[in-house]
Amino acid sequence: MTALEQRTRLEQEAWDALGVVMDPELDEAITSLGFVRSLEELGGQDDDGRGALRVHLRLPTSFCSPNFAYLMCSDAKDALEAVVRHHGGGTVLVELDDHHDSDLINRGLAADAGYRGTFGHEAESDLDELRLTFRRKAHTAAAERALTALLRARPELGEDDVHAVRLGDLLPGEVTAALLRRRSALGLSTADDAPVAVDDHGAPVPPSVVGMWLRKARSTRISIDGNAHFCRGLLATRYPGAELDQAPRDEGTAPVPVQLLTRRPA
Amino acid sequence: MYSKDGTDYFILDAHIALWDARPENLRNVHGKQFIDCFYDYHRNLSPESEHWDYDQYLYYSDRLMKDLFEDGYVDHAIFQPAILGEFYKNGFGQTEEALALAQAHPDKLTYNHAFDPRFGERGLEQLHRDAERMDLKGVKLYTAEWQGESRGYKLTDPWTYRYLEACRELGIKNIHVHKGPTIRPLDRDAFDVADVDAAASDFTDLNFVVEHCGLPRLEDFCWIATQEPNVYAGLAVAMPFIHSRPRYFAQIMGELMYWIGDSRIFFSSDYAIWTPKWLVEKFVDFQIPEDMTEYAPLTTDSKKRILGLNAAALYDIPVPEHLQVAPEPVDVREPAVKADNARTADSELLTGMA
Numbered sequence: 001m002t003a004l005e006q007r008t009r010l011e012q013e014a015w016d017a018l019g020v021v022m023d024p025e026l027d028e029a030i031t032s033l034g035f036v037r038s039l040e041e042l043g044g045q046d047d048d049g050r051g052a053l054r055v056h057l058r059l060p061t062s063f064c065s066p067n068f069a070y071l072m073c074s075d076a077k078d079a080l081e082a083v084v085r086h087h088g089g090g091t092v093l094v095e096l097d098d099h100h101d102s103d104l105i106n107r108g109l110a111a112d113a114g115y116r117g118t119f120g121h122e123a124e125s126d127l128d129e130l131r132l133t134f135r136r137k138a139h140t141a142a143a144e145r146a147l148t149a150l151l152r153a154r155p156e157l158g159e160d161d162v163h164a165v166r167l168g169d170l171l172p173g174e175v176t177a178a179l180l181r182r183r184s185a186l187g188l189s190t191a192d193d194a195p196v197a198v199d200d201h202g203a204p205v206p207p208s209v210v211g212m213w214l215r216k217a218r219s220t221r222i223s224i225d226g227n228a229h230f231c232r233g234l235l236a237t238r239y240p241g242a243e244l245d246q247a248p249r250d251e252g253t254a255p256v257p258v259q260l261l262t263r264r265p266a
Numbered sequence: 267m268y269s270k271d272g273t274d275y276f277i278l279d280a281h282i283a284l285w286d287a288r289p290e291n292l293r294n295v296h297g298k299q300f301i302d303c304f305y306d307y308h309r310n311l312s313p314e315s316e317h318w319d320y321d322q323y324l325y326y327s328d329r330l331m332k333d334l335f336e337d338g339y340v341d342h343a344i345f346q347p348a349i350l351g352e353f354y355k356n357g358f359g360q361t362e363e364a365l366a367l368a369q370a371h372p373d374k375l376t377y378n379h380a381f382d383p384r385f386g387e388r389g390l391e392q393l394h395r396d397a398e399r400m401d402l403k404g405v406k407l408y409t410a411e412w413q414g415e416s417r418g419y420k421l422t423d424p425w426t427y428r429y430l431e432a433c434r435e436l437g438i439k440n441i442h443v444h445k446g447p448t449i450r451p452l453d454r455d456a457f458d459v460a461d462v463d464a465a466a467s468d469f470t471d472l473n474f475v476v477e478h479c480g481l482p483r484l485e486d487f488c489w490i491a492t493q494e495p496n497v498y499a500g501l502a503v504a505m506p507f508i509h510s511r512p513r514y515f516a517q518i519m520g521e522l523m524y525w526i527g528d529s530r531i532f533f534s535s536d537y538a539i540w541t542p543k544w545l546v547e548k549f550v551d552f553q554i555p556e557d558m559t560e561y562a563p564l565t566t567d568s569k570k571r572i573l574g575l576n577a578a579a580l581y582d583i584p585v586p587e588h589l590q591v592a593p594e595p596v597d598v599r600e601p602a603v604k605a606d607n608a609r610t611a612d613s614e615l616l617t618g619m620a
Contacts, residue, residue, distance in 0.1 A: 025482065061306065062299035100299050122417060215524065219485035222517045227482035229511050237310040
């Protein structure tokens with residue numbers, strides 16, 4: 001990875017742009033996961049004499065799901081092309097290293113073939129549904145984190161009371177901000193008086209099942225966090241030193257707080 | 267058997283393998299990538315003292331019995347082979363060698379075999395022959411296995427149902443399904459365990475053991491297993507988190523205990539990705555951290571069930587009386603979700619959420 005102080009202006013903008021490209025399954029940016037192996041500006045490499053950006057991505061195993069791999073690579077390419085356009089144009093090369101479908105994916109990216117164009121008969125549907133599924137999971141996990149933090153701060157609240165919690169009741173901070181971002185991504189209300197415990201479509205969870213909903217949301221959150229532990233560890237095993245490129249995972253890795261959520265179904 | 271602090275535990279390792287990933291057995295680069303991935307799992311999640319060198323990891327038949335039964339406290343172990351014929355010339359799991367070992371040590375080893383419904387009628391006939399020759403009580407299905415142009419199948423495919431019907435006739439009652447970290451195939455079945463739900467509902471006389479307890483789709487697994495009493499959780503790959511991420515392991519155990527209880531969870535080392543010795547030792551010493559008050563502590567009886575008694579019961583493997591636990595009292599806690607109880611309406615409300 002190019003050290004921060006050595007980056008050109010274009011490289012820095014490119015890096016910032018990659019900071020919003022998410023691993024959908026881990027709900028975390030590819031830059032903080034250490035998935036960006038290298039990023040460089042190539043002077044005068046383009047046929048038209050314009051600049052070029054080349055990015056190499058790497059994943060924790062060669063068998064990482066090809067659909068997720070493709071999703072991240074194509075999102076990265078989209079993000080970088082926006083940066084390059086802003087600078088008057090140029091070429092963007094995104095290459096995925098060491099994946100069992102590297103050749104296929106890299107050819108598809110170079111040709112802007114799209115997911116179905118890249119994988120042909122194997123891709124039964126486009127990636128929108130997959131993306132939506134993981135956005136919903138990310139929202140559910142973010143709601144659990146925010147409610148758990150609130151329950152911790154207000155011991156008089158029980159699991160079954162969270163149906164009454166509104167966005168404006170949540171504790172200020174990154175956990176709540178993350179929930180609001182994920183709600184926006186799904187087109188859900190971010191108003192202060194909107195209920196926090198809502199389903200994928202924004203409908204409030206009825207009081208009679210809200211405790212169970214929270215338990216289910218917790219297992220979703222644990223799944224996502226656990227997968228992140230897995231992938232971060234495997235990346236560092238596969239590429240020694242990669243851990244230095246990883247930002248601390250700021251959500252969900254904190255110890256489970258002491259006094260929260262002790263109520264169980266009767 | 268493992269003994270600690272005056273308590274004896276019957277150990278059944280419900281997921282082991284005897285593989286051959288030496289260069290001469292590789293069919294293509296995917297075979298190399300696959301074993302390298304396994305080796306990374308091994309190095310990432312094992313204590314440093316337990317790391318094998320790479321060459322040893324490629325093939326280890328000389329040490330299997332010692333690792334499991336002399337050093338590893340294991341009383342009985344079950345082979346759960348991945349065949350991966352597209353990647354390895356003579357398969358990844360070594361069928362004949364493992365079967366011979368199981369036949370030489372029937373008190374210690376059970377051989378489960380695999381089928382692939384994409385082989386159609388021919389494979390169905392093979393299954394009948396295998397069941398008789400191998401005395402099969404279970405099969406391990408790797409639904410993401412490549413086969414020609416196909417990169418996976420589902421339990422709900424019509425041909426799979428024909429194979430499951432054959433299992434029912436042949437007395438193969440334990441269906442182990444790999445539902446692990448997301449690998450291939452592509453969009454189909456990339457992230458859900460829903461096909462287990464449907465198959466478990468349609469084959470209530472078969473047991474479905476979800477290996478790796480659905481991680482990283484733990485919530486989908488828990489949801490299904492709560493509703494289907496014939497669905498079980500195999501701890502392969504979840505187990506080693508006990509060393510590297512003990513708090514995360516506690517959360518997994520806490521969730522599984524909450525949703526399905528201690529009678530449907532199986533200890534598995536996934537040998538030779540990990541050796542059972544240190545996993546057994548750490549699990550017996552393990553406790554849910556006190557600050558995780560949303561989870562009940564893990565009792566000694568629960569550990570006994572998970573470490574061996576649950577799988578032994580499913581496989582009719584005899585357990586000495588003194589290693590048993592007292593019969594479980596009737597669970598007074600209301601099941602989290604049961605289609606046939608008063609919460610039906612509520613659980614329907616939740617379906618599709620989260």
